[in-house]
Amino acid sequence: MKRVALATVKDNLSKYLREAARDRIVITRHGKAVGVLIGFQTEEDWFDYRLENDPRFLKRIAQARASLKAGQGIPWAKIEAAEGRRVRTH
Numbered sequence: 060m061k062r063v064a065l066a067t068v069k070d071n072l073s074k075y076l077r078e079a080a081r082d083r084i085v086i087t088r089h090g091k092a093v094g095v096l097i098g099f100q101t102e103e104d105w106f107d108y109r110l111e112n113d114p115r116f117l118k119r120i121a122q123a124r125a126s127l128k129a130g131q132g133i134p135w136a137k138i139e140a141a142e143g144r145r146v147r148t149h
Contacts, residue, residue, distance in 0.1 A: 060085050068096065 079098030086094040
C-alpha cells in the first residue's frame with residue numbers, strides 16, 4: 060500500500076484514483092494515516108464492494124452461518140436429489 064499526503068492527493072486526485080484501482084492508497088495528514096483511497100476497475104468491483112460492506116447483507120450472512128451451526132441447513136446431496144441430479148463424489 061502506498062502512503063500519500065493529503066495535499067498531494069488533493070492536487071492530483073485523478074492520478075491517485077487511477078492508481079487506487081490497482082492498489083489502495085493510504086492518505087496521511089502530518090504523517091499519520093487518516094483515510095484510504097479505494098478505486099474500482101469495473102462496475103462489478105463497485106457492486107462487490109457495496110455488497111461486502113452492506114450491514115444488511117452481513118447480518119444475513121451471520122444468520123445463515125448460525126442456522127447452519129444449529130443444524131438447520133439442508134445437505135447439498137438432498138438438494139441435488141430433489142432436482143433429480145446425480146450426487147457427485149470426489
